[in-house]
Each structure stands twice: as C-alpha cells, then as structure tokens.
Amino acid sequence: MTIRTALSRLIRGTTTVAALTILTAATTAAHPTTEPDVALSGATQFVNAASLPAEQLRGLDHPIPYGVYARSHGSKHVVRHSAATATPSDDQDLRQQCASHAAQAKAVTGWIKSRFESCQKRPYDLVLRDTRGTTTLGRLWFDQWILGFAYDGNRRVDYIASIENIRVQPIPTEDATKWRIGQHFRYTINVSSSDPDPKVIEPGTKERDELLGVWNSTPQWTLTYTSPDRGPLYDQGNQQRVASTVVMDLTASSPNAAPFTGGTDNFHSNVRYDYAGKIAGKYKGTVFTEARVxxxxxxxxxxxxxxxxxxxxxxxxxxxxxxxxxxxxxxxxxxxxxxxxxxxxxxxxxxxxxxxxxxxxxxxxxxxxxxxxxxxxxxxxxxxxxxxxxxxxxxxxxxxxxxxxxxxxxxxxxxxxxxxxxxxxxxx
Structure with a gap:
C-alpha cells in the first residue's frame, strides 16, 4: 500500500463522535454566561472533563460542530477537505475496524491489528477553566486518529495522524476560533535491544500546533520514520535490528491558558527495524513489536x-x-x-x-x-x-x-x- 492511498482513504473515512472536553476559566458551569475576569494570563487551564464533578459541567452539554460555530464567527478556516475519488479497501478497512475495536483503540498503544497495521482512535473531552476553580470558559470535543503502517520489505514506518470531529461550546465572551490543538511526535531508541550503531531518521516535521479551524479544514498529516542500513550483514551475525518507540504528546491551548498537562505520552508505538535476511522471508522490514502473533x-x-x-x-x-x-x-x-x-x-x-x-x-x-x-x-x-x-x-x-x-x-x-x-x- 502507498502512503498516498493511506491518506486518500483516511480522508474519506467516516468521522465518529468523540468525547473530550476543554474547561476554561470564566463563569461557573451553572452560570455559563457570566463574564469572567481573565486579566491574568495563564489563569486558566485545560483539564479533562472526566476529572470534574458533574455539577461543574452543567450547561456545557450542547456541542456545536466547529464548522457551524466558525461560520457564525466569520472564520475563514471552515472548509473540510475530502478525497476527490473513491479508492478500495485496505486503509479504509483499518479505520473501520479500528472504530469497531473502540476499547482497544483508545488505549495509549491503540489497537494493534497485526505486525504491520495499528490504529489509535482516542476521543477527547476537555474543559477550559479558571485554575482557582471558580469559572469555566467552554468545552472542546474531538477525536484523535493515528493510523500506523509498518512494511515487510522496507525499513520504514508511516503514521497518518489527524484531529477530527471537532465540536465546541464556549461562553459568549470566549472566542473558540483562537483555541489550538497540537500533536508533538518524538522517538527514542532502546540501545540494549538493538544491534550495534542503531539509527532512526525522523521526519522533517514532527509537530503540528494549529488553530481549530486549520485542523477542521486539513485534518490529516503524515510522518515517516526510517532506519538506514549498511547492506546485508546478517551472515556476519548483525541483523541491524533497531528497537524504537514513537511517542506523541497532545496539547490544547487558548490565548489566556496555561499548558494542558493531560496529554503527555498520549500515544506509544514500539517498532523494530531489521535486515535479518532470508530467515525473515523478505530480507528486511519493520514490525510493530507489541502485536500478538x-x-x-x-x-x-x-x-x-x-x-x-x-x-x-x-x-x-x-x-x-x-x-x-x-x-x-x-x-x-x-x-x-x-x-x-x-x-x-x-x-x-x-x-x-x-x-x-x-x-x-x-x-x-x-x-x-x-x-x-x-x-x-x-x-x-x-x-x-x-x-x-x-x-x-x-x-x-x-x-x-x-x-x-x-x-x-x-x-x-x-x-x-x-x-x-x-x-x-x-x-x-
């Protein structure tokens, strides 16, 4: 499968309802129209809605699709891109299967379908609230998707990440078009589980921190990690194995908010690159090591x-x-x-x-x-x-x-x- 195919199918995939909430400092949930005092920068913070008592979420249960909200506020980032032509099954099937394995898919490692396919679909429900606990500014829901593709025959792994199904409910004095979501990827190498001189080449762009409108118009982006090889050394006992972990941190922010701290290590993917030779079938390749075989x-x-x-x-x-x-x-x-x-x-x-x-x-x-x-x-x-x-x-x-x-x-x-x-x- 090509990454172009993966992208086209992912863009076409049906978005599903998410659950992640952003509370910001403003009015109390019981009085969501009260204008807050936000003069102090950093006085508000995004937190998980599940961490708050139900009474603090009262009145914040009417999500508005971001496109609808943005049009009413004159935002220019309101168009949702879609694929021009239909393509057949593989990647679309992975996305559909991922949605049907919801419990596994929302885990940190996602749902690992096989040694070569994995998927995370994680719903978020965040609330932006006053750090003093007296006011809330709104709520943000969205789905995070990450499709992973490793390759039998290539020392490469691709991740197609996206933020989708964005919904908001800010108070009247809060402008949700200024809210942002970020995905920040990084990797590590486990030297003790690797062969000598392990290396990974990371993508040129590893972070994407965008306004909600940009995510809404262009939900997906792709990251490719590769590991260089020195030719066939397996007969010398060197399979050039590289054990690596790709990690993603999620951020959410608004102009007056302190950093969201609940998105660290939001996604983990353990991969192994090798050049093991004929014993492996195709002479080189990459696998998701946590797959159950x-x-x-x-x-x-x-x-x-x-x-x-x-x-x-x-x-x-x-x-x-x-x-x-x-x-x-x-x-x-x-x-x-x-x-x-x-x-x-x-x-x-x-x-x-x-x-x-x-x-x-x-x-x-x-x-x-x-x-x-x-x-x-x-x-x-x-x-x-x-x-x-x-x-x-x-x-x-x-x-x-x-x-x-x-x-x-x-x-x-x-x-x-x-x-x-x-x-x-x-x-x-």
Missing amino acids: ELVMSQKDPAVNESALHIYDALHRPERTFPSWPGKSVPGAKEPLHRQVDQGKIDKNRRKSISECRKVWGDYAGTGLQCDEYPFASTYEGSTKGDNRFSVRLIDGPDNRKGGERLDQMYTLNRILDGDAFHVKITD
Whole structure:
C-alpha cells in the first residue's frame, strides 16, 4: 500500500463522535454566561472533563460542530477537505475496524491489528477553566486518529495522524476560533535491544500546533520514520535490528491558558527495524513489536487435523500426551513460544522427540507415520529445554509436513526472528 492511498482513504473515512472536553476559566458551569475576569494570563487551564464533578459541567452539554460555530464567527478556516475519488479497501478497512475495536483503540498503544497495521482512535473531552476553580470558559470535543503502517520489505514506518470531529461550546465572551490543538511526535531508541550503531531518521516535521479551524479544514498529516542500513550483514551475525518507540504528546491551548498537562505520552508505538535476511522471508522490514502473533490451526482442516488435535490435547488435555507426568502443562496458549533459528539446536530437539516416540511406540519405520512434536523443534521451548513440558505423537506423515509448512509461513508472514514470541490457537 502507498502512503498516498493511506491518506486518500483516511480522508474519506467516516468521522465518529468523540468525547473530550476543554474547561476554561470564566463563569461557573451553572452560570455559563457570566463574564469572567481573565486579566491574568495563564489563569486558566485545560483539564479533562472526566476529572470534574458533574455539577461543574452543567450547561456545557450542547456541542456545536466547529464548522457551524466558525461560520457564525466569520472564520475563514471552515472548509473540510475530502478525497476527490473513491479508492478500495485496505486503509479504509483499518479505520473501520479500528472504530469497531473502540476499547482497544483508545488505549495509549491503540489497537494493534497485526505486525504491520495499528490504529489509535482516542476521543477527547476537555474543559477550559479558571485554575482557582471558580469559572469555566467552554468545552472542546474531538477525536484523535493515528493510523500506523509498518512494511515487510522496507525499513520504514508511516503514521497518518489527524484531529477530527471537532465540536465546541464556549461562553459568549470566549472566542473558540483562537483555541489550538497540537500533536508533538518524538522517538527514542532502546540501545540494549538493538544491534550495534542503531539509527532512526525522523521526519522533517514532527509537530503540528494549529488553530481549530486549520485542523477542521486539513485534518490529516503524515510522518515517516526510517532506519538506514549498511547492506546485508546478517551472515556476519548483525541483523541491524533497531528497537524504537514513537511517542506523541497532545496539547490544547487558548490565548489566556496555561499548558494542558493531560496529554503527555498520549500515544506509544514500539517498532523494530531489521535486515535479518532470508530467515525473515523478505530480507528486511519493520514490525510493530507489541502485536500478538498467533499460529491458528483447525481440527476440521483435513490437511492438518491430526497436527491440530495433537496440539489441542497438549494445550488443554495434557494428561493424554507423552511423556506423561502428574500436573503436566504445555506452553503456547497463555504462555508464548519463542522462535529458535539455530539449526543445530533444532536438530537436537528433533532427535530428542523421535527418541521419545520410539520409547512409547517402538520402531514405526515403514508405517507412513511420523513423530510430531509440540512445542515445535524450532522453538526455545522444544523438547531439549529440560522441563519435560512437551508432547510427542505419531501422526500421518503428510499431515505432519503440512503442519510444518504452516508454521514456516507464519514465521515469514510475521517477520518472526530468533527469540520473537508467538502463541498457538487451535479451533474446532
């Protein structure tokens, strides 16, 4: 997908109702038309509406769409831009899916759909009020959106940020056309989780602090972070991994207001750039590291039904599996597994598992059956870990091979590198 496509789809996306309020110092909520004393600069401050008692919000429950308010006050920033042509699904789908995962989407990390897509949709309800607690000047509602796109095949991540669905309710003596919202992005590098000499190139524009009218007319903007590489060094043991966190702080202000302090660390996005080579599928790429990765297999899938049943028993009915011991449990459902790429250690796991199969079933050569092992030989939780929390079972050979193919596909489709975590889910 291109960033142009992402932008065009985002601009077309349907805005949803937000909830964020700005209280400013003026009249008490019970008397919102009383003219306040705002002679002292900084005497007012934006606070979250949820932090105020209900009686202080009385009368501030009639939001006006900003475009309507601005036209009535002669503002020139009233036109909402829109896409000229329709485009199909991917980014628009992400936006729609994000809206349908409202609880996760409003979290600091947003809703992380996959290793390559994430979305935050966070509603705000702010109130601008006198810091002495005696008057309120108005209320501001809006939605913050951040769509994140990482790329399999490119050391790059894009964020499409926007402020949308702006609504206001100022008192008559307060001019909401002078209110501002700011998004301020920054990044850090976790050196201890990165390979030597980690670098990130940040976008030229990292902050946008605008009047409400400017946001209303041009809601979206795009930030691109990249990490330079030095060519293929993976054969030398350097995968050029860079662990980075992108953070956004939100601000809200008016001419007489002190800084809003509730928007610090408003958004977090943990990403990893790598140039891991063929073990990762595409030789280089970027992922959202907090995405939950699952290998999903079905007991109704004739290609892998025996593999799926074996894993299901290991996870949920371990008493049916070998080796057998009281209180046995096997990781993968609640406890993650972790990929192992050292071929020598993988082979060692397989030899141990085959030995266990022979202890239980004897010589099975010529039967067409193979020794299936779980956790997989290509994980750190394999049979040689030493805790006996594994299972072996003879299953049909083609089924066993197909299960291994599904595992390899999951690794490459999700850029699962050595030590990366994933879970296993077996459906009926």
